[in-house]
Amino acid sequence: MKQILIISGKGGTGKTVLTSSLAALAKAAVLADCDVDAADLHLLLHPVVKGTQEFWSGQKAVIDDGQCINCGRCLSLCRFEAIKALKNQDGSLKKIEIDPIACEECRVCYYTCPVGAIQMEDRLSGLLFISETKYGPMVHAKLGIAEENSGKLVALVKQKAQEIAQAEGKRWLIIDGPPGIGCPVIASLSGVDLVLVVTEPTLSGIYDMERVIDLAAHFGVLTKVFINKCDINWDNTRTIEEICQKRGIEVIGYLPFSEEVVQSLILGMPVVEYSKGMIAEEIITLWKKIEAIFQKEGKS
Amino acid sequence: MMISIASGKGGTGKTTVAVNLALSIPERGVQFLDCDVEEPNASIFLKPRIEETVSVSIPVPRIDQEKCDFCGECAKICAYHALAVLPKKVLVFPHLCHGCGGCSLLCPQGAITEQDREIGRVEIGHSNGIEFIQGKLNVGEAMPTPLIRVIKEKARRRGRWTNPASVTVIDAPPGTSCSVIEAIKGSDFCILVTEPTPFGLNDLILAVEVLKKLQVSFGVVINRSSMGDYRVDSYCQENHIPILLRIPFDREIATLYSQGIPIVQEKKEYIEDFRQMMDYIQELLPT
Numbered sequence: 001m002k003q004i005l006i007i008s009g010k011g012g013t014g015k016t017v018l019t020s021s022l023a024a025l026a027k028a029a030v031l032a033d034c035d036v037d038a039a040d041l042h043l044l045l046h047p048v049v050k051g052t053q054e055f056w057s058g059q060k061a062v063i064d065d066g067q068c069i070n071c072g073r074c075l076s077l078c079r080f081e082a083i084k085a086l087k088n089q090d091g092s093l094k095k096i097e098i099d100p101i102a103c104e105e106c107r108v109c110y111y112t113c114p115v116g117a118i119q120m121e122d123r124l125s126g127l128l129f130i131s132e133t134k135y136g137p138m139v140h141a142k143l144g145i146a147e148e149n150s151g152k153l154v155a156l157v158k159q160k161a162q163e164i165a166q167a168e169g170k171r172w173l174i175i176d177g178p179p180g181i182g183c184p185v186i187a188s189l190s191g192v193d194l195v196l197v198v199t200e201p202t203l204s205g206i207y208d209m210e211r212v213i214d215l216a217a218h219f220g221v222l223t224k225v226f227i228n229k230c231d232i233n234w235d236n237t238r239t240i241e242e243i244c245q246k247r248g249i250e251v252i253g254y255l256p257f258s259e260e261v262v263q264s265l266i267l268g269m270p271v272v273e274y275s276k277g278m279i280a281e282e283i284i285t286l287w288k289k290i291e292a293i294f295q296k297e298g299k300s
Numbered sequence: 301m302m303i304s305i306a307s308g309k310g311g312t313g314k315t316t317v318a319v320n321l322a323l324s325i326p327e328r329g330v331q332f333l334d335c336d337v338e339e340p341n342a343s344i345f346l347k348p349r350i351e352e353t354v355s356v357s358i359p360v361p362r363i364d365q366e367k368c369d370f371c372g373e374c375a376k377i378c379a380y381h382a383l384a385v386l387p388k389k390v391l392v393f394p395h396l397c398h399g400c401g402g403c404s405l406l407c408p409q410g411a412i413t414e415q416d417r418e419i420g421r422v423e424i425g426h427s428n429g430i431e432f433i434q435g436k437l438n439v440g441e442a443m444p445t446p447l448i449r450v451i452k453e454k455a456r457r458r459g460r461w462t463n464p465a466s467v468t469v470i471d472a473p474p475g476t477s478c479s480v481i482e483a484i485k486g487s488d489f490c491i492l493v494t495e496p497t498p499f500g501l502n503d504l505i506l507a508v509e510v511l512k513k514l515q516v517s518f519g520v521v522i523n524r525s526s527m528g529d530y531r532v533d534s535y536c537q538e539n540h541i542p543i544l545l546r547i548p549f550d551r552e553i554a555t556l557y558s559q560g561i562p563i564v565q566e567k568k569e570y571i572e573d574f575r576q577m578m579d580y581i582q583e584l585l586p587t
């Protein structure tokens with residue numbers, strides 16, 4: 001089984017549009033949406049949920065007001081500004097309170113409260129779905145608002161998807177990656193065979209692409225670049241080619257800006273299935289190139 | 301006043317709105333904070349002169365092997381698995397450490413001290429009369445929140461923050477995670493930028509959940525408004541969410557964006573649109 005991760009650094013470059021089309025072309029694939037903060041792949045692949053799993057992660061600190069003696073020790077030790085002292089109108093201390101959003105789950109207050117008034121409580125921070133689509137099984141998730149540990153949920157999504165791919169003898173695992181270069185992206189990179197960086201010829205697109213390429217290089221993963229909306233600024237498209245050449249990274253494909261893409265989004269389908277023209281052809285060519293990379297590898 | 305610009309997902313035009321708003325209200329005395337520290341892009345458009353760079357670090361443990369008796373307490377209490385204790389050695393994984401200080405506080409032998417590890421930088425400067433502050437997370441680092449905290453702390457120390465007439469514009473990271481919350485927290489108003497597609501709607505709904513949780517008032521800017529469907533409009537109408545501005549799709553705007561040129565610099569007619577948006581926001585705010 002080969003794992004292909006599609007990322008972009010910057011949002012809105014067409015990562016999910018491309019992922020959905022590769023999903024439609026791959027056959028014998030398992031699909032994973034690792035953008036657990038703002039998953040969108042389901043809007044194009046229409047998964048039917050077969051199983052739901054709760055994602056319990058982390059433990060937030062909770063104070064038992066009955067036991068707290070207002071000593072303020074936790075307040076001074078919490079480094080994440082999660083513990084606050086509520087004052088009465090006359091300025092005297094009313095009670096000590098924990099802001100669950102700010103709590104980083106470090107447990108320092110729990111270990112140091114002199115009267116044991118703080119407990120760490122488990123939290124349901126998200127849901128994981130195992131679904132069926134017309135293109136194959138799909139694993140996706142929804143992280144609760146302001147929940148941490150998106151990295152852990154990404155790792156779990158990938159692990160489930162890998163298990164399914166192995167059990168069903170699928171040849172591909174196609175992963176829609178999270179945006180940015182932080183924890184969830186790092187989690188999505190592990191064990192991947194190919195990273196496809198989708199970029200656009202804008203200065204922000206280039207800048208973010210370089211950061212994401214650095215990250216992939218940091219983890220030593222084979223990386224290829226795909227330039228979407230390449231005709232928006234040809235000079236920048238050339239710049240991307242030069243940057244890639246310098247780093248020894250292949251630009252594996254291009255797409256021009258196209259209204260067809262927006263139309264396919266509105267209809268909720270992969271653009272390869274909507275477009276009858278050049279857009280679809282380019283994506284088919286891209287997929288053939290990806291297949292060829294691993295065929296070569298298989299023979300050697 | 302503090303206005304943050306956010307979106308459920310990146311690439312909707314968040315930075316475009318933030319930058320052009322900041323440039324359209326020069327008389328207000330604007331402070332611009334780029335809190336999208338994983339992908340800080342506003343400087344591409346504002347081209348600030350950076351005058352000061354501050355390294356941001358978190359304290360990570362250092363073990364005094366002489367004092368350590370390998371009791372294993374630190375590894376037991378560390379919530380992030382950043383320490384592992386072997387029979388004759390303690391391993392520290394600084395990249396996993398959140399800097400809570402628990403281990404140094406609780407080590408029975410007092411064998412743990414802390415040393416700083418850089419996770420990113422905050423840069424402070426000026427651009428066209430705008431006070432500019434941005435954070436850049438080092439590649440490979442996983443924790444944006446401490447950096448955002450430092451950006452806001454630096455901004456707070458400057459006069460404009462407390463001047464009610466001036467405006468602090470915050471370019472927040474995309475998504476719904478804790479870093480978004482950290483960036484938006486304390487705002488008087490939040491502008492959510494979206495586009496009229498099913499993706500845009502899906503991501504807008506998530507962003508609205510965040511703002512409801514934070515109890516910050518908000519409105520929506522529809523970007524590329526001429527290209528898409530009406531679902532975002534209907535959603536806003538049904539939920540009584542004000543639509544502050546529509547920016548039509550225009551190849552010229554797309555090209556300007558690709559070159560790192562703010563819309564209002566080349567297409568002056570947009571200045572009035574952004575100024576009207578600012579007035580509208582002011583009307584929406586409780587006085």
Ligand code: SF4
Nearest residue numbers: 078103104106107109
């Ligand atoms: S667990 Fe840590 S972050 Fe949370 S409230 Fe306690 S000390 Fe603060």
Ligand code: SF4
Nearest residue numbers: 068069071072074113
């Ligand atoms: S350390 Fe314990 S007793 Fe002291 S203020 Fe905190 S919760 Fe209350």
